[in-house]
Amino acid sequence: xxxxxxxxxxxxxxxxxxxxxxxxxxxxxxxxxxxxxxxxxxxxxxxxxxxxxxxxxxxxxxxxxxxxxxxxxxxxxxxxxxxxxxxxxxxxxxxxxxxxxxxxxxxxxxxxxxxxxxxxxxxxxxxxxxxxxxxxxxxxxxxxxxxxxxxxxxxxxxxxxxxxxxxxxxxxxxxxxxxxxxxxxxxxxxxxxxxxxxxxxxxxxxxxxxxxxxxxxxxxxxxxxxxxxxxxxxxxxxxxxxxxxxxxxxxxxxxxxxxxxxxxxxxxxxxxxxxxxxxxxxxxxxxxxxxxxxx
Amino acid sequence: xxxxxxxxxxxxxxxxxxxxxxxxxxxxxxxxxxxxxxxxxxxxxxxxxxxxxxxxxxxxxxxxxxxxxxxxxxxxxxxxxxxxxxxxxxxxxxxxxxxxxxxxxxxxxxxxxxxxxxxxxxxxxxxxxxxxxxxxxxxxxxxxxxxxxxxxxxxxxxxxxxxxxxxxxxxxxxxxxxxxxxxxxxxxxxxxxxxxxxxxxxxxxxxxxxxxxxxxxxxxxxxxxxxx
Numbered sequence: 450x451x452x453x454x455x456x457x458x459x460x461x462x463x464x465x466x467x468x469x470x471x472x473x474x475x476x477x478x479x480x481x482x483x484x485x486x487x488x489x490x491x492x493x494x495x496x497x498x499x500x501x502x503x504x505x506x507x508x509x510x511x512x513x514x515x516x517x518x519x520x521x522x523x524x525x526x527x528x529x530x531x532x533x534x535x536x537x538x539x540x541x542x543x544x545x546x547x548x549x550x551x552x553x554x555x556x557x558x559x560x561x562x563x564x565x566x567x568x569x570x571x572x573x574x575x576x577x578x579x580x581x582x583x584x585x586x587x588x589x590x591x592x593x594x595x596x597x598x599x600x601x602x603x604x605x606x607x608x609x610x611x612x613x614x615x616x617x618x619x620x621x622x623x624x625x626x627x628x629x630x631x632x633x634x635x636x637x638x639x640x641x642x643x644x645x646x647x648x649x650x651x652x653x654x655x656x657x658x659x660x661x662x663x664x665x666x667x668x669x670x671x672x673x674x675x676x677x678x679x680x681x682x683x684x685x686x687x688x689x690x691x692x693x694x695x696x697x698x699x700x701x702x703x704x705x706x707x708x709x710x711x712x713x714x715x716x717x718x719x720x721x722x723x724x725x726x727x728x729x730x731x732x733x734x735x736x737x738x739x740x741x742x743x744x
Numbered sequence: 745x746x747x748x749x750x751x752x753x754x755x756x757x758x759x760x761x762x763x764x765x766x767x768x769x770x771x772x773x774x775x776x777x778x779x780x781x782x783x784x785x786x787x788x789x790x791x792x793x794x795x796x797x798x799x800x801x802x803x804x805x806x807x808x809x810x811x812x813x814x815x816x817x818x819x820x821x822x823x824x825x826x827x828x829x830x831x832x833x834x835x836x837x838x839x840x841x842x843x844x845x846x847x848x849x850x851x852x853x854x855x856x857x858x859x860x861x862x863x864x865x866x867x868x869x870x871x872x873x874x875x876x877x878x879x880x881x882x883x884x885x886x887x888x889x890x891x892x893x894x895x896x897x898x899x900x901x902x903x904x905x906x907x908x909x910x911x912x913x914x915x916x917x918x919x920x921x922x923x924x925x926x927x928x929x930x931x932x933x934x935x936x937x938x939x940x941x942x943x944x945x946x947x948x949x950x951x952x953x954x955x956x957x958x959x960x961x962x963x964x965x966x967x968x969x970x971x972x
Binding site: 460461463464465466467489490491492494495503504505507508509512540541544545548551552554555556557558559560561604605608609616617640641642644645646647649650651654658687725726727728 | 773775794795798825826828829830831832834835842844852863865866869873877881882883884885889892907910911914915916917918924925926929930932933934935936937938940941944
């Protein structure tokens with residue numbers, strides 16, 4: 450059954466993280482779900498804006514929720530930061546009527562109003578809880594047998610509030626890739642922070658955090674780390690060289706969006722899920738999987 | 745001259761009292777913000793924080809210093825700027841304290857009261873981010889990073905050339921920022937929200953020694969929420 454979602458790509462998926470955007474779109478298409486872009490969406494404000502102005506940050510992020518409300522659809526937000534900020538805005542506006550009134554007064558300047566009914570969803574939640582493993586299983590074309598996967602959830606899709614998975618030991622990615630035939634390795638740092646924007650402001654600290662993540666995955670035999678967040682992906686992938694320089698390590702760990710690895714298992718063509726946008730070589734196992742033909 | 749509250753046991757300086765009052769007002773708008781009263785100083789927050797080793801004050805110490813009437817010390821720290829907002833502390837706090845939101849409140853307070861930040865580069869990045877959003881409606885990462893490194897060290901910008909080339913090769917580099925269509929409508933929303941923010945700022949209460957300890961909380965809605 451086709452379900453529609455109001456798609457909110459967010460700023461980083463527009464270009465720098467096009468691999469995430471393309472793979473989300475393709476995977477949803479393959480599973481017969483329809484994504485309709487939220488018309489003329491604006492930046493959610495990320496975590497930065499919250500630290501500057503309260504009412505303004507709520508209004509900026511609520512503009513997107515208001516537009517989605519006119520579409521009458523759940524919002525699908527793949528970026529962890531967008532997901533957290535939009536969810537948080539939603540929660541605050543629903544809990545504090547005075548703030549909702551203030552925000553609506555501001556939104557009225559743009560001819561919009563928001564009653565608080567839009568639901569904000571993450572693709573991992575929708576894939577596992579709405580579409581479901583059964584539906585995914587019937588469409589699998591390639592078996593991930595032999596691939597060792599470190600599932601990296603990061604911080605913002607599971608915290609601060611219990612949303613759709615456990616906050617300390619989430620399991621949805623684990624279950625998804627086990628169902629695809631892969632081996633999910635022990636990865637105790639699955640919800641540990643990558644430092645996010647600290648890579649720009651406190652580089653040394655962020656390099657150390659990411660080095661620990663890579664080391665943990667490598668020591669547990671992972672062939673690949675899958676992520677759910679553009680910032681985690683960028684820090685782990687684009688800075689891997691710098692980590693190797695700083696620590697004298699020799700990491701060559703491919704970093705994939707979970708939707709890219711799922712796309713491979715669903716038999717989608719490499720280019721359509723943005724595998725050509727990655728910096729690091731995918732390694733023998735993933736390359737042969739992604740090129741494997743299927744009946 | 746810097747004031748030390750230790751010189752006047754049980755009392756606090758006017759600037760400290762005003763900071764405290766403004767902080768408590770921020771805490772008041774955080775859902776379950778009043779749980780800050782329940783801190784047992786167990787240090788679970790510090791132990792859970794992936795960056796506490798790089799802080800000058802630990803998250804636990806932030807709350808201890810607030811209690812001790814040392815808001816000025818908190819304002820000067822790097823701690824509030826180094827928090828990456830991963831919510832590990834908030835998730836684990838046995839007293840349900842919204843520590844990450846409290847750190848956000850402290851950042852807003854430091855900006856509002858124009859305190860010299862302990863890590864000016866973070867504040868710079870936040871300011872540039874907001875400018876970028878105001879100008880285009882969407883974030884253009886290239887512009888943000890370029891402006892940031894122009895101000896913090898042009899040589900580091902050169903270090904980004906290989907990364908930019910890599911992004912270009914993989915068709916991930918947007919050279920120019922793009923404005924959203926409803927840009928003027930978004931600006932009007934932001935202007936109005938700013939107006940509302942000014943309007944809803946409550947009158948400061950007169951200075952009184954009662955701001956010591958948690959009696960200061962009594963002046964806010966927190967007290968009335970206790971019975972809920």
